[in-house]
Amino acid sequence: MADTSPLNAQRPRRLRQTSLMMEVGIVIVIALLILFVVPLLLTAFGQEFRINMLGRFMALAIVALGIDLIWGYTGMLSLGHGVFFSLGGYAFAMFLQLQLPEGELPEFFTLYGVTELPFFWQPFHSLPFALAALILIPALVAALLGYLVFRNRIRGVYFSILTQASLIVFFHFFNSQQELINGTNGLKTDTAKIFDVYAGSDQAQSVFYTLTVVGLVLAYGLCRWLTSGRLGKLLIAIRDDESRVRFSGYNPTGYKVLVFAVSAGLAGIAGALYTVQSGIISPKTMDIAFSIEMVIWVAVGGRASLVGAVLGALTVNFAKSILSEQFPEIWLFFQGALFLIVVTVLPGGFVGWLRTQGQDLFRSLIGRRRRLMTYPRLAEDPEVEYERQNLRN
Amino acid sequence: MSDKILEIENLTVSFDGFKALNQLNFSMEAGELRVIIGPNGAGKTTFLDVITGKVQPTTGRALFKGKNLRSKSEHRISRLGIGRKFQTPRVYLKLTPRENLDLSCNRHKNVWATLLGRPAQSERRTVAGLLDTIGLATKSDIPAELLSHGEKQRLEIGMLVAQSPDLLLVDEPVAGLTDEETENVGNLLLTLAEDHSIIVIEHDMEFVRQIARQVTVLHQGAVLCEGSMEEVQRNPQVIEVYLGQPEDSDG
Ligand SMILES: Nc1ncnc2c1ncn2[C@@H]1O[C@H](COP(=O)(O)OP(=O)(O)OP(=O)(O)O)[C@@H](O)[C@H]1O
Numbered sequence: 001m002a003d004t005s006p007l008n009a010q011r012p013r014r015l016r017q018t019s020l021m022m023e024v025g026i027v028i029v030i031a032l033l034i035l036f037v038v039p040l041l042l043t044a045f046g047q048e049f050r051i052n053m054l055g056r057f058m059a060l061a062i063v064a065l066g067i068d069l070i071w072g073y074t075g076m077l078s079l080g081h082g083v084f085f086s087l088g089g090y091a092f093a094m095f096l097q098l099q100l101p102e103g104e105l106p107e108f109f110t111l112y113g114v115t116e117l118p119f120f121w122q123p124f125h126s127l128p129f130a131l132a133a134l135i136l137i138p139a140l141v142a143a144l145l146g147y148l149v150f151r152n153r154i155r156g157v158y159f160s161i162l163t164q165a166s167l168i169v170f171f172h173f174f175n176s177q178q179e180l181i182n183g184t185n186g187l188k189t190d191t192a193k194i195f196d197v198y199a200g201s202d203q204a205q206s207v208f209y210t211l212t213v214v215g216l217v218l219a220y221g222l223c224r225w226l227t228s229g230r231l232g233k234l235l236i237a238i239r240d241d242e243s244r245v246r247f248s249g250y251n252p253t254g255y256k257v258l259v260f261a262v263s264a265g266l267a268g269i270a271g272a273l274y275t276v277q278s279g280i281i282s283p284k285t286m287d288i289a290f291s292i293e294m295v296i297w298v299a300v301g302g303r304a305s306l307v308g309a310v311l312g313a314l315t316v317n318f319a320k321s322i323l324s325e326q327f328p329e330i331w332l333f334f335q336g337a338l339f340l341i342v343v344t345v346l347p348g349g350f351v352g353w354l355r356t357q358g359q360d361l362f363r364s365l366i367g368r369r370r371r372l373m374t375y376p377r378l379a380e381d382p383e384v385e386y387e388r389q390n391l392r393n
Numbered sequence: 394m395s396d397k398i399l400e401i402e403n404l405t406v407s408f409d410g411f412k413a414l415n416q417l418n419f420s421m422e423a424g425e426l427r428v429i430i431g432p433n434g435a436g437k438t439t440f441l442d443v444i445t446g447k448v449q450p451t452t453g454r455a456l457f458k459g460k461n462l463r464s465k466s467e468h469r470i471s472r473l474g475i476g477r478k479f480q481t482p483r484v485y486l487k488l489t490p491r492e493n494l495d496l497s498c499n500r501h502k503n504v505w506a507t508l509l510g511r512p513a514q515s516e517r518r519t520v521a522g523l524l525d526t527i528g529l530a531t532k533s534d535i536p537a538e539l540l541s542h543g544e545k546q547r548l549e550i551g552m553l554v555a556q557s558p559d560l561l562l563v564d565e566p567v568a569g570l571t572d573e574e575t576e577n578v579g580n581l582l583l584t585l586a587e588d589h590s591i592i593v594i595e596h597d598m599e600f601v602r603q604i605a606r607q608v609t610v611l612h613q614g615a616v617l618c619e620g621s622m623e624e625v626q627r628n629p630q631v632i633e634v635y636l637g638q639p640e641d642s643d644g
């Protein structure tokens with residue numbers, strides 16, 4: 001055994017490199033298909049409106065990646081990601097609302113008799129500021145909240161309750177401040193002009209669609225990078241036994257703050273992309289139900305699997321829109337049932353199932369033997385092999 | 394500078410009035426292998442909890458290499474050079490033994506270093522060496538949840554060593570192991586004792602005889618007696634509260 005060990009140490013690394021290249025290739029191919037082929041196909045089948053739907057759901061998939069990062073990998077269940085999603089959406093909507101001739105105010109202000117732009121609107125005249133803000137504001141809010149919570153070792157259910165409580169606080173703030181951000185009505189974006197075209201126009205929408213695909217790919221890459229390597233292993237260690245991590249010399253607080261902030265930043269990006277494709281952002285995205293739905297997407301797709309999170313967000317949302325077109329009254333029951341099924345029958349979600357029973361099922365369908373669960377190196381051990389061959393009788 | 398690695402002075406820990414440790418005094422030289430024995434509930438685990446920062450002492454203090462450990466958090470104490478193995482093995486079940494060891498081995502444990510750094514060649518070699526030492530080389534890349542109880546115990550000791558601490562605190566390393574495994578762990582600890590200071594807590598007297606040089610007996614939160622294995626075994630108080638009547642000694 002001893003003389004093969006350098007080989008063994010070398011091979012996995014080279015294998016890992018090739019499989020990484022494969023993965024990059026696959027992601028790029030899928031992205032190109034979604035960019036160029038899928039819209040053509042949908043148009044050909046007279047389903048043009050689904051292009052916009054796909055764009056919005058891919059934006060939601062970005063939130064799902066963030067939820068997967070903190071919940072699937074790090075074990076912190078946030079029920080308040082609607083806050084970060086909305087902060088991103090509002091940040092970009094404010095920029096769009098301000099795309100007006102010099103001296104004019106967004107229309108809703110005049111309804112409430114506001115004659116001067118509130119101070120915090122001022123910087124949103126600038127596109128670079130708005131772009132930075134839609135990521136950094138949610139990330140900073142999360143970092144601050146997270147720091148206070150994690151430093152005091154608040155975990156588990158208490159963390160979830162706190163995130164939900166902050167969701168309620170933000171909801172009421174946005175909902176009640178008519179003079180500042182148009183309260184319940186929210187901010188419309190489709191009639192705003194950006195680079196001389198209406199944000200709701202086909203031309204702008206196809207740009208937003210492209211940006212969403214690019215954003216999703218980048219978000220996937222970021223999460224992939226964060227979860228591979230040491231940091232990723234440490235996140236799993238924090239999830240499985242946080243106090244043990246402390247005794248190994250790590251302070252979990254910093255890691256959890258980082259992951260929570262990244263996840264909030266992703267939600268911010270998603271919120272902005274979703275807003276421009278649906279034409280409006282309103283406090284409705286801070287409904288408790290919406291934040292819980294985000295968790296359901298990840299649970300259905302598969303916790304601690306990035307592909308699972310993306311697939312979960314896309315399938316659940318498409319199922320939702322198709323089912324609610326056909327049978328508007330049963331969708332909520334269906335969603336509840338889906339969640340129950342996943343929790344009871346498929347605790348690892350769809351991808352978790354694929355990795356275990358699904359593979360066995362597939363193998364038996366194509367007539368191959370089931371995999372044996374064994375120690376891989378042990379299976380190759382010549383001594384073990386010898387025993388197996390000769391001592392069977 | 395004294396070469397006492399650990400000094401405990403008048404340490405009292407009370408949980409709602411119940412004194413788990415009561416005016417405990419204890420000290421240990423650098424390089425020593427010390428075994429602590431005592432009946433259930435004597436306060437042995439609580440003693441380690443205080444040293445590692447999990448529990449704050451009500452009164453008294455603990456000094457590690459002359460530094461007061463009071464109100465230092467667990468990760469700071471760990472970085473000072475104190476490693477701890479828990480009574481029930483606590484390894485990261487979803488990670489492989491190699492990853493478990495790599496996390497402990499990491500020299501720079503702040504967020505950015507962990508995010509951006511790659512395992513150094515030397516660290517990778519340390520991990521491979523440790524996997525051999527703890528006898529898990531063939532199982533280095535399967536999830537730790539598939540390991541047997543004994544393998545988990547050894548893996549956790551490996552994780553301690555990977556931290557390269559100066560003081561190892563080992564709580565019941567052979568509980569639930571077969572005789573053969575017990576002897577393996579004993580030999581492992583004896584090897585480690587060559588260049589570490591170690592405190593071992595154990596109930597298995599056979600095992601204690603295998604490794605013990607100096608033994609401390611805890612009872613009701615205080616030190617009952619201290620000395621070599623023979624001295625302790627002959628002490629009538631120890632026989633009464635812990636060992637029971639010697640059946641036929643040296644059997
Ligand atoms: N957090 C706590 N709150 C209240 N009582 C505690 C706490 N931790 C320990 N105790 C009590 O302190 C006493 C000492 O416990 P400790 O775990 O230190 O015993 P031990 O010597 O390790 O015993 P064993 O040999 O069974 O492991 C016990 O009576 C225990 O119930």
Ligand SMILES: [Mg+2]
Binds near residue numbers: 438439564
């Ligand atoms: Mg104990």
